[in-house]
Amino acid sequence: MTGNSGFQLRRGGPKVYEASWVHAQMGRAAEDLVATADVVPGDRVIDIGCGTGVVARVAAARTGSAADVTGTDVSAEMVKAAARFAAEAGYPEIAWLECDATAIPLPDAAFDVGLCQQSLQFMPDKPTAMAEMARVIKPGGRLALSVWKTRSPIGAAFSTVLDREFGDGTTAPWDMVYSLGDRDSLHDLAAGAGLKDVHVAFDVKFARHPDSTAFITAAIAGSPIAETMAELPAAEHDRLIQEIVEELADFHDDDGLAVPAECLTLRARK
Structure with a gap:
């Protein structure tokens, strides 16, 4: 995550996120984003708010040169994890930089492509962050x-079960995830940054996992309520996990969990 939003991964951190969300959803979404930017060999690419670095890794595969890819994140833990995951995936040459998205310590016009997957909504100063990207x-x-457009069924299931268990408003801070799901707001930010040929597309990204209980358990372990859940007796913890899974009973196919999430993707030129 990026910025000083306070929305950071908790127990298990990057390892949990990579094993759960990247495996189930964000890896495929990264492929879509890199394709939207039409990354080709020879491009220099920056992944802003890189998290565990999945977008940077996908971009490195497309460019054919990991040394032409840079990932940035405000979290030192994420940057370290991204470097580790990239090395394990065969991309040790990707450059990693710990910095706020509003103050990227790199030269003007250094990259052919900028990428930002599901991070802008967490940045407190979005106009400045967009201006830096440009x-x-x-x-x-x-x-x-x-950016995510609306609360997904997974988010709704978390809200239903956890607010009922721990009190109304428990999951309200998680609404930041969907706080920029407005097409006009994206157009305004892009215009303010001087970007042109701006196009915002709506589509749906699926979270898919063969074991819904394992996925929800991992997702909770990487969430802002992780500590609270970890303090529960095992039986209570498992009961809540199963209640969330039951809320998602309609979102399965023959391969397991299959949950849609509405997404807005912006593409633009400098």
Whole structure:
């Protein structure tokens, strides 16, 4: 995550996120985002708010040169984890930088492509962050970013079960995840940053996992309520996990969990 939003991964941190969300949803979404930016060999690419680095890894595969890819995140823990995961995936040359998205310590016009997957909504100063994204892209360069549009059934299931258990408003801070799901707001931010040829597309990204209980357990372990859940007796913890799974009973196919999430993807040119 990026910025000083306070919305950070908790127990298990990057390892849990990579094993749960990246495996189930964000890896495929990263492929979509990199394709939207039309990344090609020879492009220099920056992944802003890189988290565990899945977008940077996908971009490295597309460019054919990991040394042409840079990932940035405000979290030192995430940057370290991203570097580790990239090395394990065969991309040790990706550059990693700990910095706030509103103050990227890199030169103007250093990159052909800027990418930002599901991070802008967490940045307190979104206009400045967008301006920085535009600044580090070359004239004629491309930007592609994505944000969630609305609360997904997974978010709704968390809210139903956890607010009932721990009190109304327990999951209200998680609404930040969907706080930028407005097409006009994205257009305004892009215009304010001086971007052109702006296009915002609506689509649906699926979270897919063969074991819904394992996925929800991991997702909770990486959530803001992780500590509270970890303090519960095992039987109570498992009961809540199963209640969340039951709330998602309609979102399965023959391969397991299959939950849609509405997404907005912006593409633009410098």
